[in-house]
Amino acid sequence: MNGLSGDAVHLTQAILHAGLEPMRPEVVIFPPFTLLHAVSQEAKSSALRWGGQNLFWEVSGAYTGEISGAMLRDMGCRYVLIGHSERRQIFAESDAQIVQKIKAALLSGLIPVVCVGETEAERAQGLTDAVLRRQLEAVLPLLNLEASQPNLIIAYEPVWAIGTGLSASPEQAQAVHVFIRELAAAYSAQLARRLLLLYGGSVKGNNAAALFGQADIDGALVGGASLQAGEFIQICRAAESAGRGG
Template identity: 50%
Template sequence: MRQQIIAGNWKMHTNLAEATILVEGLKKALAEAKTEREVVVCPPFTGLSTVCDLADETTIRVGAQNMHYEVSGAFTGEVAPTMLTDLGCHYVILGHSERRQYFGDTDELINKKIKAAFANDIVPILCVGESLEQREANETQAFIDSQLEQGLVDLTAEQVGQMVIAYEPIWAIGTGKTATAEQAGEVCTAIRKKVASLFGADAAEAVRIQYGGSVKGSNAKEILSQADIDGALVGGASLKVEDFMAIITA
């Protein structure tokens, strides 16, 4: 059985005081809830050290929101995978639509980062998803297939089985719009089938597939009940303990 994974992407939110309050609250709530789901928080780079320290010896895993593919060098403003492992990061989000749209991350670049993550014992969370125009033109699956084909180039079946793939329809991120549970489940099933065609049945069965896109407590149970959805990548709702816990315990 795949363990469901609920990850909170804090994006460019929280200072150190806010991050501390959030993690301490989450620690207390999780201790009381005793959920079997894996819980991950992904703060901004400035909060990683603090959050890793606070999460140490708890069930909370910590992830970064991005990283460079080189371990060192003259790359001003970038963060190396070795820097993340040094802090205690276990996950890294790669290929988020905001990185693709605003900062020009290409499938080729994301592929380099995924390989670097595995080389440095970090589990990549690969984000894929279509725009509203692509959905309305019935191009959803062709576009996501392309993202998977290019983003997973030269990976092994074992590596793919260990990673997380997050389906995030661009039209549902931060808009308040949410794909129906059936729509989300349909695409996640197609993603698993694509992984099977590329890397075999074992990898497809092992890889965890999340849904992300305005997930909240009121819709989480229905979304997470879909057979091929193994968790959620949560944005705004992960910034409040009560809201995040409503998803974790849905």
């Protein structure tokens, strides 16, 4: 919940004028709902993509304050964040509700970026794999096994590294991404190889290159650093240099 229309326009223009090679990496920004129009007007003729920070699982109805997939599509969105740790913690979103949201996104033609990750307490208890397995066993059955490309993206965001300044080491993040890809391979080895896995835990300009140097880190879900144009562009350049997806 950051920024006003002027901030969104400034950041969007900075990205557009940064000279990044179109679609390499694919850059997607997720502004608050109130700023989607401003972003869409700036980026509509570019390769820059945008998405919603959340959506509701119903198509329409008396759900005051909620946003549907159709509404996001109407704003030109191609992506939507689902299951962010703040939604899971502050709003007590369950795995079952997250599955409903993913289904709604897919039915609306959106690509869900599904967030998974463990808390500091769970990590301290050695429960990282168990937590991720529980979260992903709800999500991975929604992979379209008939498709040549995965219909969703997974973002690993260790909750203990969000907003704390801490970050998993590149090797720690890589190990978790390998575990996620192995879980996905149980459903489809082919799709698992092509599944985009993003890392989202205090990614910054000074650690992005090392993270993108890991074989199974395909991109980043950038948090606080995305509010600073220069920092965000530095991360994008690191992804571009590493040949990562976004």
